[in-house]
Amino acid sequence: MASISPLATQAGFGAFCEALPPEAQASAVAARLCAIGTRVELARGERLGCDREADRLVFLASGAAKLVAPVAERATTAMPGGQVLSFHFAGDLVALLRCEVGACGGNLGLVALSASALIVFPAERFLDIAQQDPAVLRAVLTRALQALHRSRTRVMQMGHKSATARVADFLVTMADRLAGCTAGPCCFTLPMSRRDIGDALGLTIETVSRQFTELREAGLVTTEGRAKVCLADVAALTRLAGRPEPGARPGPHKPPIFDLDQQQG
């Protein structure tokens, strides 16, 4: 079972503070945020559900996790673990909507792909405190916009992309997130199963497997064991993924697109 340690001095909080804007790291706001956080450890496969009443903000201090939504009624046939909405890695700030059924299907959960350390915050109180330091609040906003950007990109893919393009895009994204690599060759270990990949991409496990085989035969990818993959040419995969190329400009990422809808209340 998940073990809970209420001591704010434990490992994990340090990583959280480092993720805050530099000028806020030693501030009272940082301390107060830590004070309302609860450290949780999840073993591989363990699940942190959402709260019934309140939204939660979860900082992933270490490890890897998937955000899942239970599949509505029957969907098609498969999908035991529910739809995978996104993958998360150390340093991510994830949020779990309260359980009341929302458009997403409510009852979201964060499932550890590998042993993970989390800091769980009540979202409402977190934002109340963060609001006192505009820099912190803005940092949270920036992350929200990045998440939105990723999600939008996802929508485009799911919209009308072939299985090959989706898998290629997935690999390119993972190369970036897991190995910090956006061009050339690179190797890394995937923490998630083929089933997770399929669930995230809207493909079956068989189709994912076939795509890996094709990429292998094309010489773009080699695999070792279940999890280790080496990409021969990230740029080529990016092309396959149907993404407009990052252009000549190297350098890190562009900030996000965003789009903020109206509350209809």
Added chain:
Amino acid sequence: MASISPLATQAGFGAFCEALPPEAQASAVAARLCAIGTRVELARGERLGCDREADRLVFLASGAAKLVAPVAERATTAMPGGQVLSFHFAGDLVALLRCEVGACGGNLGLVALSASALIVFPAERFLDIAQQDPAVLRAVLTRALQALHRSRTRVMQMGHKSATARVADFLVTMADRLAGCTAGPCCFTLPMSRRDIGDALGLTIETVSRQFTELREAGLVTTEGRAKVCLADVAALTRLAGRPEPGARPGPHKPPIFDLDQQQG
């Protein structure tokens, strides 16, 4: 062409201020935000592109619009107007990423579905000013999270839902947003074409049309002319859409799920 009126006293700014938190409406922050906004009117079909250098924040004072991304290279075959990322209506705050090619394909655009009045802000300066009033910044964050919620919901749909479920979900969403209706019968006028719907749902225009026909034959939908639709039973469509039902609770919407990724820079 789009006409630009730099006078901050014009219509549109009022709607913008009303969208701010009550306590901020008469504040200096509100006035300073208006001061950096530019009013733009778009006729049906006109396009507001993104800026080359800076992100833009766009408040949709009146009308309806679609956010589009140019389709990468060739995609499959069709999609003249590019992929539709989202639809927006009066009161929405939309943002346009700078043109530099991002993962979304860069070069986003906002295309008016009907005559619209917009207020365009430079995002950077907008946030600098908003940062001085935590309530305003938090309001922006709230909207971002709602947008993320919608986008996530979208991902789930695109992931593995049948054409029928997608169209049903689309109609339910529009009933909510255009007629404020979440159950029972309701009528409204769709500002977008079948092509736009298809582009947004990742379906062809023909498939969308066939789904409308099926829903019509099932007695769930009647249409009048091209744009007017009447839904006989929103709850039944919600079920068809594969969404878990909103439950017995009536009442307005739940706040959003969210999920904030890490900056990898």
Added chain:
DNA sequence: CGCAGTCTTGAGACAGATCAACTCACGTGG
């Protein structure tokens, strides 16, 4: 009234899902 573009309907093609073996990696216990 007639044209142009949108929408609808139909027939055939194809990508990916489904069902069903089979193989392999990896952890266990002899």
Added chain:
DNA sequence: CCACGTGAGTTGATCTGTCTCAAGACTGCG
């Protein structure tokens, strides 16, 4: 250390839903 078993992954054959291509019908506008 190696045989073994379990579950993940791969591969193959078939089936289905959606796209594609091709007419046709309607809406709405000039």
